[in-house]
Amino acid sequence: MKSVRQNKLAAILFILPASLLFFTIIIMPIFMSGYYSFLGWDGINQPTFIGIGNYIELFTSQVAGFPKSLLNALILAFLSVFIQLPLSLGLALLLSRGVKGEKFFVAVFFMPVLISTVVIGQLWLKIYNPEYGIVNVALNSLGLEKYTRTWLGEQDTALIAVFIPIIWQYVGYHMLLMYAGIKSIPTEIREAAKVEGATEGQIDRYIIIPMLKPIIRVCVIFAVTGSLKAFDLIYVLTRGGPAKATEVPSTLMVSMIFDRNRYGFGSAIAIMIIALCFFFALAIKRAFGTEED
């Protein structure tokens, strides 16, 4: 058996395809992005080494708009953590109290997660359509004409209009994670608390939620890093417009690289996205404390 396990040729054959792919499509590109981020390069002319020039421009140039895009991503992260997650938690708690049609509700709540963001984006484009969209039609029929707007086209409403579908889509995802977590808590604990006279609300507040902390931590990490990476829905709904009102780092990166041929600057944004994701993941882990590990 030992000689079979230590078969070197077999080990190489089995791991080779994965490591080859992983190296050429993930590891190497990350380092290439890191290198490009120090270049002034338009993809056509010879690149020039400009040190941290791109990073300085990233944080100081208002025209390039990175600070604004980062702020938007952070607002999204904030809304995800303080609106999306509490909503998910509330639904998970309600569902796990044992309601009729539990499975049905779980299935329905999870559905938006499965549907392509392009489809969801196109649907919301129609929902927000200024002339025929459901939002404005509903406002008109309620006699609230003065509140109708070009939701995605106006500076002050575009950002929130884009965030609503993003937050809505993933409520079900977090709900399911939390729901599965609650279900794995032994029912005896809940029953014992009931016998002692605790109400449902008290059980949730003092028993379930504290026991759910590791899962809530995962959800917070996903919500924050997901917000930093957000791309699809914003790209479909506004492409970062109007006038950069809804720009986030990913959309800015793509438009810098592929519309404006700023390869070096775009790569600097890519590196910042990776760095920020790692930073926030670690910071959140730290903030939640390590006592439960």
Place this chain on the structure above:
Amino acid sequence: MDKEIKAVANEFHTPTKAIVRKKIKFSSILTYTVLGIWAAVNIFPLYWMFTFSLKSNKEIFGDNIIGLPKEWLFSNYKNALTKGNMALYMLNSAIVTGITIILTLIIASMATYALTRLVWKGRKTVNNIIMLGLTIPIHAAILPVYLILDKLKMLNSYQALIIPYTAFGLAMSIMICNGFIVNIPKELDEAACIDGCSVYGIFFRIILPLMKPALSTVAIFTFLSCWNELMFANILIDDAKYRTISVGIQTLSGTHTTEWGPIGAALVIATFPTLILYSFMSTKIQKSLTAGAVKG
């Protein structure tokens, strides 16, 4: 027996119990209201999509905005599939997704076998590096991947998507397989070995058949991420011949801005495979998509 029932009935009639019961009733009404509202918020966009995919502009834009279609216009579907090229985009997506799933299953299960069952120097390091891939946002590699594929003259082909999709799915797939293979007792390998199975025989005859549940999880997860992917499909494919469904919808909605019916039909067509799959195996799909978070 009778006595007991009477006792219970009596208890129900005492005032305190009645109050408690009323409270419970009220709170459960509240619970169902909240759940019902959220369910409606989730179902409505889909319902709306299905209905407007069968309507004429006249109905969508005024006569009948949220009702069922008065006249079922299946011609919208015909338009989307032929004039809108959705049939071709579907086929392209099916080819890319299908091959990616097959490659991912083969490569990830092989890697898992090497990482968990075979003994070689550096396997811990390789495993750690691959697991790091879980946290790296794929968007960050888009430019180098674009340049590499350009150098290899592979932009505008099925491979242009299949290769990156497979690579980016690997970390998650290997993690799912790793979590599963540890529960397959090593004694099985040993028994097979004693019976004369080679290292390859153990993989193909023992491990692979037993890994089926993990592999189906990986397949579902890969299907959804490829079928719905937008950024890479948009950037790496320029030629309409290889365009996948998510980019196809974008193109269609760009050219049919005033005709909503065919766009709705295209959206339904794109969503249909997912919903069919979901209606048959909702629990399995829910587990597949959250598998990554369990260890995260």
